[in-house]
Amino acid sequence: MSQEIEHVQCLIIGSGPAGYTAAIYASRADLKPVLYTGMEAGGQLTQTTEVDNFPGYPNGVTGPEMMEDLRKQAERFGTDIRFGYVSSVDFSSLPHKVVVDEVKTITADTVIISTGATAKWLGLPSEQQYNGFGVSACAVCDGFFFKGQDVAIVGAGDTAAEEATYLAKLCKKVYMLVRRDEFRASKAMVHRVLNTANIEVIYNTEAKEVLGNGKNVTGLRTINNQTGEETDLEVEGFFVAIGHKPNTEIFKGWLEMDETGYLKTIPGTTKTNVEGVFACGDVQDHYYRQAVTAAGSGCMAALDAERYLAAKEDEVKVSI
Numbered sequence: 611m612s613q614e615i616e617h618v619q620c621l622i623i624g625s626g627p628a629g630y631t632a633a634i635y636a637s638r639a640d641l642k643p644v645l646y647t648g649m650e651a652g653g654q655l656t657q658t659t660e661v662d663n664f665p666g667y668p669n670g671v672t673g674p675e676m677m678e679d680l681r682k683q684a685e686r687f688g689t690d691i692r693f694g695y696v697s698s699v700d701f702s703s704l705p706h707k708v709v710v711d712e713v714k715t716i717t718a719d720t721v722i723i724s725t726g727a728t729a730k731w732l733g734l735p736s737e738q739q740y741n742g743f744g745v746s747a748c749a750v751c752d753g754f755f756f757k758g759q760d761v762a763i764v765g766a767g768d769t770a771a772e773e774a775t776y777l778a779k780l781c782k783k784v785y786m787l788v789r790r791d792e793f794r795a796s797k798a799m800v801h802r803v804l805n806t807a808n809i810e811v812i813y814n815t816e817a818k819e820v821l822g823n824g825k826n827v828t829g830l831r832t833i834n835n836q837t838g839e840e841t842d843l844e845v846e847g848f849f850v851a852i853g854h855k856p857n858t859e860i861f862k863g864w865l866e867m868d869e870t871g872y873l874k875t876i877p878g879t880t881k882t883n884v885e886g887v888f889a890c891g892d893v894q895d896h897y898y899r900q901a902v903t904a905a906g907s908g909c910m911a912a913l914d915a916e917r918y919l920a921a922k923e924d925e926v927k928v929s930i
């Protein structure tokens with residue numbers, strides 16, 4: 611028996627700040643959006659406790675609470691929110707085809723991709739134990755909580771260098787662990803790090819274990835990979851800045867990406883190289899990676915989708 615194929619005007623993939631914001635705008639524009647949450651309903655912010663920098667919450671909010679608020683707001687205007695993940699897409703012709711949970715095919719006039727990115731971790735059990743309790747993958751998000759304290763950061767690329775200098779403005783001392791005897795970051799960024807008085811770069815060194823008192827981080831055990839010598843640093847925070855992986859596997863071969871897999875959009879818009887397919891949030895932004903910027907681009911994606919559909923409708927009217 612052949613399964614009936616469902617058709618929607620606007621399909622949103624992902625339920626982080628970008629996806630839910632796109633859903634709020636798309637449903638208010640009467641695009642009757644259907645949103646698939648993916649395996650992490652609510653996105654990356656569900657992994658964190660305090661969110662202090664999202665406008666509109668003067669006393670801060672927990673990540674899960676904030677995402678619950680966004681979900682309710684999207685539902686209030688009629689977004690059809692479903693638990694499920696998109697397993698493959700076919701953008702070869704219009705309408706676009708999207709397969710959900712490997713079984714259900716949906717056709718869509720517009721697709722908004724907001725599948726986010728996943729922070730890379732070192733893989734230490736203690737790192738996961740103290741994640742959110744002194745361990746973080748985002749200096750801009752969590753640096754403030756370590757004002758005046760000593761922290762360590764691991765990473766050697768541009769992002770790590772950027773985050774180390776950001777932390778140096780807030781923290782008393784920043785230990786920067788670099789695995790090799792040199793940085794991967796650009797010369798300008800390395801210059802900035804080396805000229806910041808309260809950053810101490812420790813080369814040929816890796817994190818061996820995050821030390822804690824059962825509640826919070828109290829230190830970091832490091833190991834020199836040349837000599838095997840172990841050193842304990844007294845720090846209250848540990849930042850992992852070894853990169854992010856955008857969730858774009860299923861779009862390979864369909865959409866243009868940069869060398870690290872981030873989706874490319876036409877500057878100033880959320881348009882991808884395929885008509886009717888838009889990308890917003892961290893999946894197309896390796897630079898800002900904040901909830902508010904993700905939400906902002908989610909709004910742009912819904913407006914781009916709405917205007918695309920309106921222009922299509924005009925084309926049909928003119929041709930009649």
Ligand SMILES: Cc1cc2nc3c(=O)[nH]c(=O)nc-3n(C[C@H](O)[C@H](O)[C@H](O)COP(=O)(O)OP(=O)(O)OC[C@H]3O[C@@H](n4cnc5c(N)ncnc54)[C@H](O)[C@@H]3O)c2cc1C
Nearest residue numbers: 624625626627628648650653654696726891892899900901
């Ligand atoms: C621990 C932590 C703390 C943070 N703290 C802050 C903070 O305090 N302030 C701040 O501004 N930012 C913070 N950030 C960054 C912020 O969470 C991200 O910038 C933001 O969540 C990005 O939103 P997004 O909607 O683009 O993607 P995400 O939040 O990454 O959401 C992606 C969504 O896509 C879904 N998905 C993925 N693949 C599929 C698929 N195949 N099919 C269907 N769905 C799919 C996932 O299930 C998820 O719902 C933090 C991040 C982390 C990890």
